[in-house]
Amino acid sequence: xxxxLFLTTLSLAAFGCSSVDGSALPPQTHSYIxxxxxxxxxxxxxxxxxxxxxxxxxNELEVGDRLTLxxxxxxxxxxxxxxxxxxxxxxxxxxxxxxxxxxxxxxxAVARMQAQILFDTTRAKEIRNTDIFGTLVRAADYSRxxxxxxxxxxxxxxxxxxxxxxxxxxxSSIPTDAWIxxxxxxxxxxxxxxxxxxxxxxxxxxARGAAIRDFWEKYFEAAGTHLNPENYRNxxxxxxxxGCGG
Amino acid sequence: xxxxxxxxxRLDPVDGLGASRNGNxxxxxxxxxxxxxxxxxxxxxxxxxxxxLWEKSRGFGRRVRGWLxxxxxxxxxxxxxxxxxxxxxxxxxxxxxxAVIEQGAARLAGExxxxxxxxxxxxxxxxVEPEQVLGMKCLELYRQWRDRVTxxxxxxIQSASAAMGAQITALRATIYALxxxxxxxxxxxxxIESAHMLGEADKSRVGYDRIFKSRAGFWIFAGILAAxxxxxxxxxxRLLLPMDSTLMQLASSLGEAAESxxxxxxxxxxxxxxxxxxxxxxxxxxxxxILVLLGKTAGSSARSLVAFSTRESxxxxxxxxxxxxxxxFVFFAALTGVxxxxxxxxxxxxxxxxxxxxxxxxxxxxxxxxxxxxxxAGTDLTQTAATTQRTIDASRTLQLHSDDAAYAITVQRIxxxxxxxxLGLVFAAMTLGFVxxxxxxxxxxxxxxxxxxxxxxxxxxxxxxLKLRQTAQGAQNGAQTEAGRINHLVRSNPLRDWRGKQExxxxxxxxxxxxxxxxRRIDPASILSFRERYLIPLPELDENVEFRTPVEFxxxxxxxxxxxxxxxxxxxYSSAATQPMSAARSS
Numbered sequence: 117x118x119x120x121l122f123l124t125t126l127s128l129a130a131f132g133c134s135s136v137d138g139s140a141l142p143p144q145t146h147s148y149i150x151x152x153x154x155x156x157x158x159x160x161x162x163x164x165x166x167x168x169x170x171x172x173x174x175n176e177l178e179v180g181d182r183l184t185l186x187x188x189x190x191x192x193x194x195x196x197x198x199x200x201x202x203x204x205x206x207x208x209x210x211x212x213x214x215x216x217x218x219x220x221x222x223x224x225a226v227a228r229m230q231a232q233i234l235f236d237t238t239r240a241k242e243i244r245n246t247d248i249f250g251t252l253v254r255a256a257d258y259s260r261x262x263x264x265x266x267x268x269x270x271x272x273x274x275x276x277x278x279x280x281x282x283x284x285x286x287x288s289s290i291p292t293d294a295w296i297x298x299x300x301x302x303x304x305x306x307x308x309x310x311x312x313x314x315x316x317x318x319x320x321x322x323a324r325g326a327a328i329r330d331f332w333e334k335y336f337e338a339a340g341t342h343l344n345p346e347n348y349r350n351x352x353x354x355x356x357x358x359g360c361g362g
Numbered sequence: 363x364x365x366x367x368x369x370x371x372r373l374d375p376v377d378g379l380g381a382s383r384n385g386n387x388x389x390x391x392x393x394x395x396x397x398x399x400x401x402x403x404x405x406x407x408x409x410x411x412x413x414x415l416w417e418k419s420r421g422f423g424r425r426v427r428g429w430l431x432x433x434x435x436x437x438x439x440x441x442x443x444x445x446x447x448x449x450x451x452x453x454x455x456x457x458x459x460x461a462v463i464e465q466g467a468a469r470l471a472g473e474x475x476x477x478x479x480x481x482x483x484x485x486x487x488x489x490v491e492p493e494q495v496l497g498m499k500c501l502e503l504y505r506q507w508r509d510r511v512t513x514x515x516x517x518x519i520q521s522a523s524a525a526m527g528a529q530i531t532a533l534r535a536t537i538y539a540l541x542x543x544x545x546x547x548x549x550x551x552x553x554i555e556s557a558h559m560l561g562e563a564d565k566s567r568v569g570y571d572r573i574f575k576s577r578a579g580f581w582i583f584a585g586i587l588a589a590x591x592x593x594x595x596x597x598x599x600r601l602l603l604p605m606d607s608t609l610m611q612l613a614s615s616l617g618e619a620a621e622s623x624x625x626x627x628x629x630x631x632x633x634x635x636x637x638x639x640x641x642x643x644x645x646x647x648x649x650x651x652i653l654v655l656l657g658k659t660a661g662s663s664a665r666s667l668v669a670f671s672t673r674e675s676x677x678x679x680x681x682x683x684x685x686x687x688x689x690x691f692v693f694f695a696a697l698t699g700v701x702x703x704x705x706x707x708x709x710x711x712x713x714x715x716x717x718x719x720x721x722x723x724x725x726x727x728x729x730x731x732x733x734x735x736x737x738x739a740g741t742d743l744t745q746t747a748a749t750t751q752r753t754i755d756a757s758r759t760l761q762l763h764s765d766d767a768a769y770a771i772t773v774q775r776i777x778x779x780x781x782x783x784x785l786g787l788v789f790a791a792m793t794l795g796f797v798x799x800x801x802x803x804x805x806x807x808x809x810x811x812x813x814x815x816x817x818x819x820x821x822x823x824x825x826x827x828l829k830l831r832q833t834a835q836g837a838q839n840g841a842q843t844e845a846g847r848i849n850h851l852v853r854s855n856p857l858r859d860w861r862g863k864q865e866x867x868x869x870x871x872x873x874x875x876x877x878x879x880x881x882r883r884i885d886p887a888s889i890l891s892f893r894e895r896y897l898i899p900l901p902e903l904d905e906n907v908e909f910r911t912p913v914e915f916x917x918x919x920x921x922x923x924x925x926x927x928x929x930x931x932x933x934x935y936s937s938a939a940t941q942p943m944s945a946a947r948s949s
Contacts, residue, residue, distance in 0.1 A: 185743070199743040218758075226750045233741045 145180035145205065146266050148173060148358075149255045152234045153188040153273030153317070155246040160237065162317050165351050166272035167235040169316055172355035173270065174227045179206040179216045182265075183227050184258045185234055188273060189247030196251065199230045200258060248277040252339070256306030268312040270358055275318045275328055287324045290331050300338045309340035312360035314347040321350075444847070445854040448514050452856075456507050460866055463499050467870050470496070471877035478882065485890040493871050497898040500867035504900050507863060511856045515909050519851045523912040526844035530918060533837035533925050540830045540932045547823045550816045557810035560676075568678040569802035570669045580798045584654060587791050591650040594783060595707060599642035599649075600635070601714045601770050653703050653784070657791025660696035663689040664792065665799040672811075679811045681803045700788055708781050715774040718767035725763050729756040834929055841922050848915060858905040871896050 150170060154163055170185075177183060182202035189196045203223045206212055212220070248271075259267045276284045283289050299305050313336055319325030329348050336343040344360065352358060470492040474480065480490050489497065574580065636643040666689040672679035732753040739745035773780065879886035886892045 197741075197743050199747060201747065222751060222754050225754055226747050229746055229750045230743050233743060233746060236741060239741070 144209070144264055144266065145182070145202075146178070146268060147182040147184070147202075147259065147262065148177075149184040149186065149258045149267070149269045149311075151186050151188055151248075151251045151255060151269070151271045151273060152231075153246055153248075153271070154235060154237075154239065155188065155190075155243045155278070157246065157276055157278065158274055158317065162274070163235060163237065166317050167231065169270075169352050169355060169358075170231045170235075170272060171228060173358055174224050174231065176355045176358075177203075177220065177224060177227070179203050179212040179220050183223075184255075185227075185230055186251055186254055186258070187234055189250035189254070190243055190245045196254070197234065198254065201226065246273070246276065246278045248273060248275060249279070249282065252308070253306045256308055256311075256339070259308060259311045261310065266312070266359075267310065268314060268359055269308065271313070271315045272317050273315070275315055275332055284324075284328055284331075287327050290324075290327050293334060296331075296334055296338050305335070305338045307340050308336065311341050312347070313341055313343045314349075314352070314358050314360075315343070316349055316352045316358075318348055318350060320348065445515075445851065445856055448518055449511065449856050449859070452507065452511050452514060455510070456503070456863065459503050459506075460500075460870075463496060463503065463867075463870055464873055466499070467492070467496050467874040468877050471874045472881055475878045475881035480878075480889060480891040482882075482884060482889040482891075485893075489871070489896040490891055492874060493896055496870050496874060497896070500870055500898050501900060504863060504867055508857065508860070508903060512909075515851055515854070515856055519848055519909055520912055522844045522847045522851065523915055523918065526841050526848065526918050526922075527914070529837045529841035529844060530922055530925060533834055533841060533922075533929065536830050536834040536837055537925060537929050537932055540827060540834065540929075543823050543827045543830060544932060547820060547827075550820045550823065554813055554816045554820075557813050557816070560810060566675065568670070568675045568682070568804045570665070570800060572798050572800045574794070574797035580794065583794050584658070584791075587657075587787055587794070588650055588654050591653055591784070591787050592646055594780065594787075595650060596636060596639075596642065596646040597769070598707070598711050598714055598773060599646040600639045601718055601766055601773075602710055603639065603642040603645070649703055649707065653700060653788060654791045656696040656699040656703070657788040658795035658798075660693055660700065661792030661795025661797075662799040663693035663696065665796045666801060667693060669801070670803065675803075677810055678803050685801075685803065704781065704784055704788070707784060708777060711773055711777045711780060714770040715767070718763065718770035721763045722760065722767045725756065725760040729753065729760050732756040831933055834933070838922075838926060838929060841918075845915075845919055845922065848911065852909050852911050854909075855905050855907075857903050857907070860903040860905060864900045867900060868898055871898065 150173070152166070152170070158166075174183065180203055182200065184198070184200035186198045187196040201223065203220050204216070206216055251271075252269075255269050259269060261267075278285065282291055296305070315332070318329065320329060329345070332348070333343045333345070347360065474490075474492060480486060666685055670678075670682040670685060672682050675682065732749060732755075736746065736749035736753050739749045875886045875889070875892045879889060879892070
């Protein structure tokens, strides 16, 4: 009798635990907001590198990931082109089905097509202004907090804002901390809390580049996130490095 | 001098209508020979126009009587065929002939009276000349009457003998028929008795058991057959009946759910595929179920057809024949249904390649349109996304349908092989139905089939025997009646009235003398020639003379007695055999 009771209990325990596996955990998906800067300040090589990184990132997308492509704002009232889409959340984490993979491939194909359009070099020559602040505002809109979603903001830009208000073409023209505080006091800085910010294409070797990097570090601090210097790079060859490592 | 008697020239010859009245009595018309012509008074002429109407309508009356077939023969008179019937006609003839003589006497009396002859004051020795003539005529009439009566009686006797012979012949034939009837009846009774003995001895079972006894096994095999048929034929219907875009999206969504079932994904996806292609699935399922059902039914019916034999179980032959008729109909109906379904499947498979090719062509056009739309979208990200997705979908659909087209070509190429497979599965279903069929006709075993035939034959023989007995009885009675008539005619005395006839004839001479004297307005007694009575020398007749019996009469009587005994023997068996059958039928 005791033996039977033990076996029954063991069986029930085994049956109950059989559903406790990885598939029961909430799925972790990524949401990539990519800001594409094809302004004339960037060289064709830089644009090609950015395009390669974007395509590599697209290739790394998984089922349930969201990709948002935002063209860098040009200032004024001219709207920037944007595209945001995602695949359906996976039914089982780590075990995508054929139809999910098929949908993912379709999604990647569409994303590649969008990337190709965004990196149209003929259009790059026409763009004179780069409104990074406006782009960040729109990026903040796309990166609203979502459960079980890692949000990454990838900026494929030299991070040199060129608008009538702020022009970072020279070191002296880079805004000061007071300007950031002024904006923050006025709640004019977009909130990017818990958003991983990665920059690819920035100048990290010159003094102006360093000054610009310092500015953006403080700016993102004011935006509620942290720009890791490791993620402020001139070029990222491996798309898997796009992230904050956590 | 007034003539009260019509002249002899006014007598008209009697036509054929009155020929029977000439006394021949046989109903035939007398030949219209002048010597035999009978003269009679014409129709009355005192009624003037009515007489004219009578003359004109007489022919019409004859025709009407001919149509209505009125009796024109005196023998048809209810007086019958006895002595009276014979003598009545003869008497009628005699009276007519006598009337003619009397008229002649009146005419001669008138002619002589005109001349004042015979002279009243002259006594003559013997009768005058007219009296002699009239006497000879009367004598001749008297002899004719005697011969006529004698001949007619003898003719009647001979006719009765012939009728008796005919009745005896009919009686003999009827007795032979009754004898044959009895023999056939005995044979039928023997057959019935033999059949009863055979039925009591035959207790063998009429039925058969299942060769394949497992009910679960039957359903398993039936399910396998149906599943095999469905699996083999469903893709064909899926290719024939295209799925719309909504169902394709739904199929993709459901496919995701199915994929989570790991190793069950295959049958799960297949099952979902069937449900998504619902029209194709229903058609395929119905076709397969009908095919298996018809095959099984045909096999079951074939078992009934080959399992029972009327030779092996003659007592159950009625049930077996009924069972065989029904199963034969079911068998051929099932085979016809199988043929129709297989023909449908075969022809459907023969068309799927073309259908699939048409679908590929349509998909190619759709892909070209999607690519054109994609190119037209330019750098518009929103439109580009939609058109790119559409292009991808169109490409994938084209790919799927291209694969289907290749599959269809393959299927069409092996269409005959699939037909053989279908036939094999149908035969398998037939075999399954054959081995799973069980039937029992033992409790429906009836009597030997020959019993019904024999009973029917006996009933027919009994009915024939009844008619034959009636016929024989009638022939026997008829023969006996004719024999009695012959005896009666032979012993009758139709000439016993000869004295009356003589007296009538003797009255002719007084008639002549009285008429002559009346016309001369003198008393006949005052004429000396008429004083002496003149009697016509008519001979006396032997009224007790018997007529001759026919020479064959004795033989006929003996034969009739023999046949009567034979009939009593034959009819005894027939009556004894009929009564139990009647009692059995009534019970």
